[in-house]
Amino acid sequence: MNNILEIRDLIVSFASDGRKERAVAVNGVSLSVPKGGIVGLVGESGCGKSVTSLSVMGLLADNGRVDSGEILLDGEDLLKLSDRQRRDIRGNRISMIFQEPMTSLNPVLTIGHQVTEAIRRHSDMDKAAARARAIEMLDKVGIPEPEKRMGNFPHQLSGGMRQRVMIGMGMAMAPELLIADEPTTALDVSIEAQILRLMRDLQRAGGTSILMITHNLGVVAELCDEVYVMYAGEVVEHADVYTLFRECAHPYTRGLMASLPRMTPKGKRLYNIPGTVPNLRAMPQGCRFAPRCEYATEHCHSEKPALKDIGGGHLCRCFRG
Amino acid sequence: MSNNKDARLFDAEIQPNDGPLASILHMFRVNHAALLGLILILLIILMAIFAPFIARYDPNQLNLIEMRKPPSPAHWFGTDDMGRDVFARVVYGSRTSLLIGFVPSLISLILGTVLGLLAGYVGGRVDDLIMRLADVVLAFPSLLLAMVVMYTLGSSILNMFIALSIINWAGTARVVRAQTLSIKETEFVEAARSMGVSRLSIVFKHILPNCLPNLIVLFTLDIPGAIMWESSMSFLGVGDPNAASWGLMVSQGKSYAYMCPWLILAPGIAILVTVMAFNFLGDGLRDAMDPYLKS
Numbered sequence: 298m299n300n301i302l303e304i305r306d307l308i309v310s311f312a313s314d315g316r317k318e319r320a321v322a323v324n325g326v327s328l329s330v331p332k333g334g335i336v337g338l339v340g341e342s343g344c345g346k347s348v349t350s351l352s353v354m355g356l357l358a359d360n361g362r363v364d365s366g367e368i369l370l371d372g373e374d375l376l377k378l379s380d381r382q383r384r385d386i387r388g389n390r391i392s393m394i395f396q397e398p399m400t401s402l403n404p405v406l407t408i409g410h411q412v413t414e415a416i417r418r419h420s421d422m423d424k425a426a427a428r429a430r431a432i433e434m435l436d437k438v439g440i441p442e443p444e445k446r447m448g449n450f451p452h453q454l455s456g457g458m459r460q461r462v463m464i465g466m467g468m469a470m471a472p473e474l475l476i477a478d479e480p481t482t483a484l485d486v487s488i489e490a491q492i493l494r495l496m497r498d499l500q501r502a503g504g505t506s507i508l509m510i511t512h513n514l515g516v517v518a519e520l521c522d523e524v525y526v527m528y529a530g531e532v533v534e535h536a537d538v539y540t541l542f543r544e545c546a547h548p549y550t551r552g553l554m555a556s557l558p559r560m561t562p563k564g565k566r567l568y569n570i571p572g573t574v575p576n577l578r579a580m581p582q583g584c585r586f587a588p589r590c591e592y593a594t595e596h597c598h599s600e601k602p603a604l605k606d607i608g609g610g611h612l613c614r615c616f617r618g
Numbered sequence: 619m620s621n622n623k624d625a626r627l628f629d630a631e632i633q634p635n636d637g638p639l640a641s642i643l644h645m646f647r648v649n650h651a652a653l654l655g656l657i658l659i660l661l662i663i664l665m666a667i668f669a670p671f672i673a674r675y676d677p678n679q680l681n682l683i684e685m686r687k688p689p690s691p692a693h694w695f696g697t698d699d700m701g702r703d704v705f706a707r708v709v710y711g712s713r714t715s716l717l718i719g720f721v722p723s724l725i726s727l728i729l730g731t732v733l734g735l736l737a738g739y740v741g742g743r744v745d746d747l748i749m750r751l752a753d754v755v756l757a758f759p760s761l762l763l764a765m766v767v768m769y770t771l772g773s774s775i776l777n778m779f780i781a782l783s784i785i786n787w788a789g790t791a792r793v794v795r796a797q798t799l800s801i802k803e804t805e806f807v808e809a810a811r812s813m814g815v816s817r818l819s820i821v822f823k824h825i826l827p828n829c830l831p832n833l834i835v836l837f838t839l840d841i842p843g844a845i846m847w848e849s850s851m852s853f854l855g856v857g858d859p860n861a862a863s864w865g866l867m868v869s870q871g872k873s874y875a876y877m878c879p880w881l882i883l884a885p886g887i888a889i890l891v892t893v894m895a896f897n898f899l900g901d902g903l904r905d906a907m908d909p910y911l912k913s
Binding site for chain 2: 389393403406
């Protein structure tokens with residue numbers, strides 16, 4: 298097995314408002330994270346990227362359900378495991394870092410308590426050993442005076458420091474896979490660069506693979522080896538990061554690229570993709586991006602394009618190819 | 619609230635690096651009513667512990683020669699219709715009142731917290747069952763419910779604990795359930811779940827500590843409530859007739875209210891002071907411990 302994580306044809310749906318038909322948030326997504334690799338999962342809000350990651354964690358909300366598909370962690374299907382077995386995997390073999398460092402730590406428990414709890418949950422270490430390990434982790438993620446910080450409450454740390462704590466907590470058990478759900482969205486740009494560098498350093502040192510969920514193409518370019526672009530619950534394009542930035546094929550990906558603010562040319566309006574993401578309950582019949590696509594033809598509106606290889610493992614879901 | 623200005627003052631002066639204890643200490647410096655409440659409560663507790671050293675008479679010693687004497691150097695608060703020393707009875711009565719204040723409040727606090735956590739975290743049918751039960755308790759007139767319990771089980775201090783616990787748990791359960799519902803959706807609970815923390819640990823280690831400030835406030839406000847309930851029930855004649863309680867003293871003194879006002883004034887003022895002391899302290903703690911005001 299070369300892939301630490303392999304998702305095959307994942308379909309996730311949600312029940313809501315007492316309606317009979319379920320809203321399909323993730324529709325047949327396949328993706329894989331190679332061992333030691335950093336893979337980006339990009340898309341707008343509501344495209345299903347967070348739902349995909351929560352399915353991997355087994356943390357879908359009560360009204361959500363994986364309808365079909367496989368989620369293989371190092372070849373083992375997570376969906377076939379019991380709740381208990383999945384809990385043993387969470388925080389141990391797979392960890393997750395959340396978007397909001399301000400609210401991801403329990404405000405009434407000390408940093409030390411929370412990091413130590415995470416360590417003791419998955420190891421036989423006694424209190425003293427777990428504490429020593431926690432201090433070591435805080436030191437590793439670049440927190441000054443880690444011993445003193447152990448006794449601090451979350452509100453006494455800055456956002457960047459808290460995200461470092463979260464990363465330290467996530468990396469404490471040296472997980473095989475780290476899922477980072479927009480870990481830098483809530484941080485300053487300068488802190489963002491530090492956090493990204495920290496994640497890459499830890500990944501290189503510990504051999505952890507990372508699934509990076511983001512809507513920030515800058516983060517992707519900075520950190521990732523390969524990228525999946527999601528739109529409306531489906532993967533629309535997949536390529537290694539160089540190919541994607543050099544010659545992205547899908548009109549949606551192009552739209553995302555064009556929406557990035559640039560210094561030149563001056564005085565031009567920033568491009569934005571017209572329209573909005575379609576409603577989960579009212580998906581277009583043909584290509585899901587067709588209503589917003591400037592190249593859309595009759596064909597696009599009536600028939601749905603398949604995800605096909607357009608050369609060298611570069612996948613694209615578009616008739617134009 | 620009278621201490622709005624105080625609260626603002628205290629927010630501005632608090633350092634971000636101070637712990638919860640520091641903010642409580644600061645609250646006592648600014649909020650003098652709460653400090654007074656704390657001092658009074660400590661005095662009442664000391665009075666209850668050292669009652670034999672404070673009162674010169676046995677509270678139950680009858681003395682038919684010294685009946686209904688007005689306050690004097692020998693009997694500071696006078697004597698009642700059986701010649702018992704009112705001061706001694708007030709001092710010893712603090713034991714009953716504190717016991718009645720603390721024990722049922724603690725029982726209903728624990729009961730209400732566990733049921734509230736269960737209802738909020740598990741949800742579904744468990745939630746429905748617990749909350750409908752709470753609705754029934756809350757919809758029923760509390761005093762009537764407590765009296766029914768006392769009549770059925772008999773008049774004793776233990777049954778008083780049971781009666782007061784039954785009428786008090788529902789309020790606590792509601793507050794805890796509401797907080798659990800909102801806390802279980804927070805990112806830090808999701809983060810804890812993503813670390814593989816078990817449900818039991820999430821409920822007791824992550825959610826419960828977040829409810830704690832409210833619970834402490836609820837507890838300090840439940841205590842005077844329980845003291846009042848006990849007084850009311852003793853006054854109505856369903857209390858424990860053998861316990862020297864302030865409510866019972868008011869009840870027994872009411873026939874002589876015009877002739878011997880000290881009979882109801884002394885225990886009445888004792889009830890008033892105790893209840894107010896706990897209320898002041900509870901209000902102060904609420905201001906100091908509300909973690910969401912600060913962030």
